[in-house]
Amino acid sequence: QVQLVESGGGVVQPGRSLRLSCAASGFTFRFRAMHWVRQAPGKGLEWVAVISYDGSNKYYADSVKGRFTISRDDSKNTLYLQMNSLRAEDTAVYYCVKEADSGWPTLGDWGQGTLLTVSS
Amino acid sequence: QTVVTQEPSFSVSPGGTVTLTCGLSSGSVSTNYYPSWYQQTPGQAPRTLMHSTNTRSSGVPNRFSGSILGNKAALTITGAQADDESNYYCVLYMGSGIWVFGGGTKLTVL
Numbered sequence: 048q049v050q051l052v053e054s055g056g057g058v059v060q061p062g063r064s065l066r067l068s069c070a071a072s073g074f075t076f077r078f079r080a081m082h083w084v085r086q087a088p089g090k091g092l093e094w095v096a097v098i099s100y101d102g103s104n105k106y107y108a109d110s111v112k113g114r115f116t117i118s119r120d121d122s123k124n125t126l127y128l129q130m131n132s133l134r135a136e137d138t139a140v141y142y143c144v145k146e147a148d149s150g151w152p153t154l155g156d157w158g159q160g161t162l163l164t165v166s167s
Numbered sequence: 168q169t170v171v172t173q174e175p176s177f178s179v180s181p182g183g184t185v186t187l188t189c190g191l192s193s194g195s196v197s198t199n200y201y202p203s204w205y206q207q208t209p210g211q212a213p214r215t216l217m218h219s220t221n222t223r224s225s226g227v228p229n230r231f232s233g234s235i236l237g238n239k240a241a242l243t244i245t246g247a248q249a250d251d252e253s254n255y256y257c258v259l260y261m262g263s264g265i266w267v268f269g270g271g272t273k274l275t276v277l
Contacts, residue, residue, distance in 0.1 A: 082266075091256060091269070091270050092207075092213065092256050092258075092268040092271070093268060094258065094266040094268055097264060097266070104264060105264075106263070106265060108265070142213070147215065147219075147224070149219060152201050152260040152266070153201060153203060153218040153219060154205075154218065154258065155215055155218070155224065156215065157214065157215070159212050160212055
């Protein structure tokens with residue numbers, strides 16, 4: 048079955064950088080677009096970024112554009128989110144989400160999330 | 168800035184039917200927005216119920232159904248059960264690689 052395991056969260060000071068990872072298994076990773084979605088404490092879901100199945104297309108929410116970079120390593124079945132110039136408002140649980148089997152533009156299976164706290 | 172709208176809260180009786188909606192602050196939702204629905208209980212990751220308007224995800228009971236009603240996407244729960252009490256989120260694909268979530272609906276079953 049599909050498994051998505053996020054890691055890399057923690058506490059980081061404003062202005063610093065951090066990289067999240069998502070280890071994928073149970074499906075052919077290189078065939079699927081992948082998303083990051085976040086949820087601030089007590090708030091709703093916010094779509095963050097997507098990378099196409101072949102890595103050729105990457106799109107970002109305005110709130111993170113220019114600061115975050117999504118990437119993938121198909122040899123490791125791993126999705127990444129490089130986060131720079133972090134702000135307090137980036138504090139959230141970050142979920143890795145696999146495209147549904149019917150393809151673009153869907154969201155399917157979710158990981159359990161990793162918590163990022165941006166605080167001095 | 169387009170806003171995706173959802174009812175903040177809704178209540179349904181056990182065994183009853185409820186329809187949650189997902190709209191746009193400006194314009195109408197159509198199948199071209201590939202509306203999708205997610206269920207989340209506190210402390211848990213979201214679970215995909217429905218995508219592409221009315222395609223049920225694997226394992227989702229058929230008492231959950233998706234549609235377009237008027238100018239909104241809709242999620243209908245028929246025969247509501249106690250464990251349907253959750254937060255429900257919709258997301259719309261805006262094109263050009265951008266998705267926008269609604270603010271979510273807190274569903275109470277009582």
